Amino acid sequence: MLDTEGFILAGGLSSRMGEDKSLLRLGRRTFVEIAAAALATVSRRVRVVGSRPGVESHGLSVVRDVHEGLGALGGLHAALAACEAPWAAVVPCDLPFVTAELFERLASLRGAGVEAVAPVQEDGRPQPLCAFYDAARCLEAAERLIRAGELRPRALLQAVRTRWVPFEELSGLEGSGLFFDNVNTPADYERAVNRDKAREP
Numbered sequence: 001m002l003d004t005e006g007f008i009l010a011g012g013l014s015s016r017m018g019e020d021k022s023l024l025r026l027g028r029r030t031f032v033e034i035a036a037a038a039l040a041t042v043s044r045r046v047r048v049v050g051s052r053p054g055v056e057s058h059g060l061s062v063v064r065d066v067h068e069g070l071g072a073l074g075g076l077h078a079a080l081a082a083c084e085a086p087w088a089a090v091v092p093c094d095l096p097f098v099t100a101e102l103f104e105r106l107a108s109l110r111g112a113g114v115e116a117v118a119p120v121q122e123d124g125r126p127q128p129l130c131a132f133y134d135a136a137r138c139l140e141a142a143e144r145l146i147r148a149g150e151l152r153p154r155a156l157l158q159a160v161r162t163r164w165v166p167f168e169e170l171s172g173l174e175g176s177g178l179f180f181d182n183v184n185t186p187a188d189y190e191r192a193v194n195r196d197k198a199r200e201p
Contacts (some may be wrong), residue, residue, distance in 0.1 A: 004087040004107065006039030006046035007063065007079035008032055009072065009129060010055055017185060022058065022093040024189055026196045031093045031183070032058045041100040042089055042107045045083070050076045072129055073151045077142045083135035086110075092129045096192055097178035105170060106132055115160040121180045122167045128153035130180070134160070174197075 010022040010032060017024075029037075034044045036058075047061045055062050063082040067074050072092075079088050087110070091098055106117050116138060133156075138163040143161040145151070168175050169184045183192050 002044050002045050002130070003085055004089050005083050005085040006036070006043030006092045006136075007083070007088055008035045008039070008046065008048045008060070008093055009075040009079070009090060010048050010050040010052075010058070010093040014058070017183075017189070020052070020091065021183060023056070024096075024194060025171075026096050029123070030058070031096045035091050035093055035098060036060065036095050038098045038100050038103055039089055039091060041104045042158050044085060047079075048093075049079050051083075065136070067146060069149055070146065072153045073142065073145065073156065076129070076133070076153055076156065077139070077146065078135060080139040080142055083139075086135060088133045088135045088138075090129060090131060090133065092182075094183045095130055095180060096183060097181055098130065099173070099175055099179070101173045102130075102176075102179055103168065104174060106165060109163050109165060109169075111163070113161055114163045116157055116162040117165060119165045119170060120155050120167055121149055122171075126154055126157060126164065127180055128157050131157070137154075150184060 008070050024031050025163045039046045048058050051065045063078050065074050065078045066081050079090050109117050115134040119127045183189050
C-alpha cells in the first residue's frame with residue numbers, strides 16, 4: 001500500500017532471553033524476516049527500528065531512536081518520526097506468529113476520523129505495538145507524552161482517536177490464536193518452536 005510504511009521494533013534489550021530476540025528463528029526465517037514478510041503486503045517499504053549493535057544485520061534499512069532509553073514508546077516515536085507515508089504499521093520482533101492477513105484486516109479498519117487502529121488480545125489487553133498509526137497526528141501525541149514523562153505505549157493510543165479491534169474481529173483469521181504470543185524467555189521460545197513445528201503439514 002502506497003499510504004503505509006512498515007516498521008519492526010527491534011530495540012529491546014532481550015534481557016530475559018539472554019540473546020538478541022530479533023535473530024531467533026522459526027524454521028529458516030528469523031523473527032525479523034517473519035515480521036517483514038507479514039508487513040510487506042500492506043507497506044511500500046519495511047524498516048527495522050533499533051539502536052543496538054548488529055541491527056544492520058537484518059538487511060533492512062535501520063531507523064535509530066531519536067530519544068534513547070525510552071523503551072517501547074521511544075521505538076514507536078522513532079518509527080513515526082521516520083515515516084514518510086501517511087500511515088505507519090508497527091510490530092515488535094518478538095511476535096513471530098503475526099501474518100499478512102492480520103495486517104490486512106487491521107489496515108481495512110482505518111477510516112475517517114481514525115488516527116490509530118489497535119487490536120485487543122484474547123485476554124482483553126490492548127496491543128499498542130502491533131498496530132497502525134496516523135504518522136503525523138500520532139507523532140505529535142507521542143512527543144507530548146515524552147515531554148510529560150508518560151512512556152507507556154498504551155497512553156499513545158488513549159491520546160488519539162483509536163479504532164480498537166476486539167479479538168472477535170480477528171478470531172476468524174488463520175492462526176489468530178497465536179498472533180500475540182510474545183517470546184520473551186527461553187521457555188517462550190521453546191514453546192514457539194514446538195507450536196511452529198506442530199503447524200507443519
